[in-house]
Amino acid sequence: MKKYRVADAAAPFVQYDMIQQHTELPVYAEPRLQLLFGALKSSNYSKEQSELYNVVTALVQLGMDTHDLIDTETGQRTEEQMRSRQLKILAGDYFSARFYQLLAKAGEIELIGLLSKAVADVNRLKVSLYEKVQSATLSAEEYLSSRINLKSEMFKPFQRFFEEPLLSAWNELLHYVSRFEVFYEELKDSLAAGGYARSFAYWSLLGMTTTAEEKTLIKQNNYEHLLEKYNIHHVMLDKLHTAHEAIHRLLEHEHFTELKHELHSLMEEMALKVAKYSMKRVEAQ
Amino acid sequence: MKLLEIYAKMKGDINKIENELERVVSDEQPLLSEAALHLLKAGGKRIRPVFVLLGGKFGTYNLDDLKKVAVTLELIHMASLVHDDVIDDANTRRGQLTVKSKWDNRIAMYTGDYIHGQALTQIAQIKNPKVHEMLSKALVEMCIGEMEQIRYFFNTDQSIRNYLLRIRRKTALLLAISTQLGGIVAGCAPQQYNALYRYGYNVGMAFQIRDDLLDLYGTEKQIGKPPGSDIRQGNITLPVILALEDAQVREPLLAEIKRIHDEGDRADTSRAIEYIRNSEGSQLADELANRYIEKALAVLEHLPSNSARKHLVEIAHFVGKRNY
The missing domain is CATH 1.20.120 (Four Helix Bundle (Hemerythrin (Met), subunit A))
Incomplete structure (x- = not known):
């Protein structure tokens, strides 16, 4: 079929x-x-x-x-x-x-x-x-929580379509899948030329950098070395990995055998994405 | 009876709809609220709500239900105007800055989508499936009409039939279902709500033809935007199609349209307008608008003779003579 x-x-x-x-x-x-x-x-x-x-x-x-x-x-x-x-x-x-x-x-x-x-x-x-x-x-x-909310909002109304235990778990599952999507996009964009402008990387650096000179560099979108200095990609990859783990953990519920089966390919695709960026990280080091 | 007198007679219910429109688009998010109310406060004829209310007078008039339909249709119209101004890159509407101009394209897109979402939230409170079937079909057709309009931008070989099909989708359908849905929620029989549909449709066709004529004959103050906007944008309307059939002006008008196309946004359209005014195009377009009004009036003969029917007759006459 x-x-x-x-x-x-x-x-x-x-x-x-x-x-x-x-x-x-x-x-x-x-x-x-x-x-x-x-x-x-x-x-x-x-x-x-x-x-x-x-x-x-x-x-x-x-x-x-x-x-x-x-x-x-x-x-x-x-x-x-x-x-x-x-x-x-x-x-x-x-x-x-x-x-x-x-x-x-x-x-x-x-x-x-x-x-x-x-x-x-x-x-x-x-x-x-x-x-x-x-x-x-x-x-x-x-920035992060706004983006996650924006991704999950259209799917929240379906909560009422489910019975327990999915009824209680729906918003959390949705949150982590949306979170995963956000970090995957952020990682992808931050590696593309100019893609990090006004991104999670941008807002993170703006909050972390200490010198006036660094802040100026961020505003001029000229801060690739700062991403390295403040370990931003590592933080993002870690968050991507954590979101994947959280979904995995939620699906371990004894009543979610069928749901887990239905989401098998989604989980595999996510695992591949985590692996892809982990490899890139290793190569960069 | 003049149009203003009709509005005065319906003032109580129109005010309730006006208040409801304001309530529905007022939002806790201040910028969104300001942008959504910006267009609402700029006014407008509220022809769709008036059509809904008058349609409802042919059945059991229940203002609560009619109000939901009226508010929905006006909001759908408003949302499409906010988006249309981004499509047309228009700076003014109804003599005021457009949302995209006062803020920017992004705010205009979000505001339009927000208003549209609020509109459908309102209509979802009406449980009659027929209402949703008719309205959703009209919305799909409206979008297709807009896309077809773009397809034919600067196309000087298009037929009158093509133009009529486009304005049917773009304008007439929403007016047609305004009177029709009023009748449906008031529990009218199919024969009656179908007659109400045909009335709204014919008035809508005449309304758009008159609107296209006004773009060529009105002043900026009268029409709330610079005259000649349609032709500058590439929208070849009925008076232009008909003028192009007039051997006296065809060649110079074609050359002018080509020049306007080449020069873009800031092109002067005055000479093209002069050619169209000097052709038979405007008069023929005017005659066709009148034919639609006659059809609308003939349809009303199938409806019971009451005060609502008299008002619909007056509105049809007003649209037929509209010069502002």
């Missing part, structure tokens, strides 16, 4: 030639979506229901993630740059409309309300984070 993939299931609802022609979309929130799908399936929801809930959450999250790609440039843009921006906006709106249409067709009115409220909540968090980033009034821990 073909393995379920959210990208395949959502494809009919995201494809519109204008979108594909003019812009690139972000990736799906795979780890959280795999967690949700596994949790629904292990809670005796039918395959159809599990797929529907997963696809609509994927769509609404993808819509908001697409809107996150809108630039704030105000200068002259080329026609293609304008089209790309315009289609990102409309793609995000289109995915959101499709989420509503799918749930409306299925008569899932309560879930429309729950997920729509979560959309409003996510955007409230985004404005707060954006405001703090702009005014540079943010600690590394605040």
Whole structure:
């Protein structure tokens, strides 16, 4: 039997030639979506229901993630740059409309309300984070917890779909999967050229560095050597590893045998990611 | 009866909707609240809420339910305007700075998504599946309409049919379901709420055609944005399509459109507007808008004769003559 993939299931609802022609979309929130799908399936929801809930959450999250790609440039843009921006906006709106249409067709009115409220909540968090980033009034821990909350918010409403012990464990599982995703992205970005600007690394260094000269370097995005000096990559890798361990520990619960089975490939993918960055760390030393 | 008199007669219920709109978008996050209220306070005709209320008068008028539908539709409209201003890179709307201009694109995206989320949270309190089926379908079509508009930017070979399909999706559907959903939540029979749909649809088509004419004939003060914005952006509207069919102006107008395309945002559109005004395009577009108004009025004959029907007649006449 073909393995379920959210990208395949959502494809009919995201494809519109204008979108594909003019812009690139972000990736799906795979780890959280795999967690949700596994949790629904292990809670005796039918395959159809599990797929529907997963696809609509994927769509609404993808819509908001697409809107996150809108630039704030105000200068002259080329026609293609304008089209790309315009289609990102409309793609995000289109995915959101499709989420509503799918749930409306299925008569899932309560879930429309729950997920729509979560959309409003996510955007409230985004404005707060954006405001703090702009005014540079943010600690590394605040930045981290905001990013984790932003990732988990759309998935929290599903807690009420589960029974004990998953009911109690859902938010914690979601937190650690989101935390893992955040640190994986942060590590990836911090190794990409210029990717660490306004990242966890940036906010950490800003709180750690002591001299005025170092603070100036950070603001000029010229601080690769400071990442080494303050051991930032090691801290991030350690946090990635800890998040993976925490999920593993939670799944050891005696009633989660089936959930653990459902999440087997997710855990394997996470283990591979930890190993990948551990290797990079060893190579760097 | 003038439009203002209709609003005055419905003042009590419209005020309740206005208060509810303000309550729903006021947020504990100060910046988000300010940005969301910014557009709300700039005013607007609130035509969608008025349509919902009037549609509801043909059944059992329950303000609590109608208010939820009215607030939802106005918020969906507002959210789309906030995003549209990023799409169009517009600095002013209704004579005020746009959210993207007062803050930036990112805040505009978050504000639009927040308002949209609040809108659907409101409508989810209505449990009638038909409401959600109709509304969600209209939202999908609206997005497709916007994408199709971009596809045809600066395309001077497009047909009238193509334009009509686009404005149907972009504007008419949301107005059509405003009257229709009012009727549905008030428990009207399908024959009645379908007639309400057709009324809203035809008025919506006329409304958009008049809006496209106003972009060519209005002043910045009247329309709240610089005239000629559509053509500068590449949006080839009905008066332009019809003007291009006029042999007298076709070639110079094509050359002007090409120049505007090449020069971009700051291109002067006055000569193109002059060509269109001197063609038969504007008059023909005006006639087509009137035909839609006649259709809307004819549909009303299928509805019981009451004060709501009289108001809908007046609104149709107002849209037909709208010059601001």
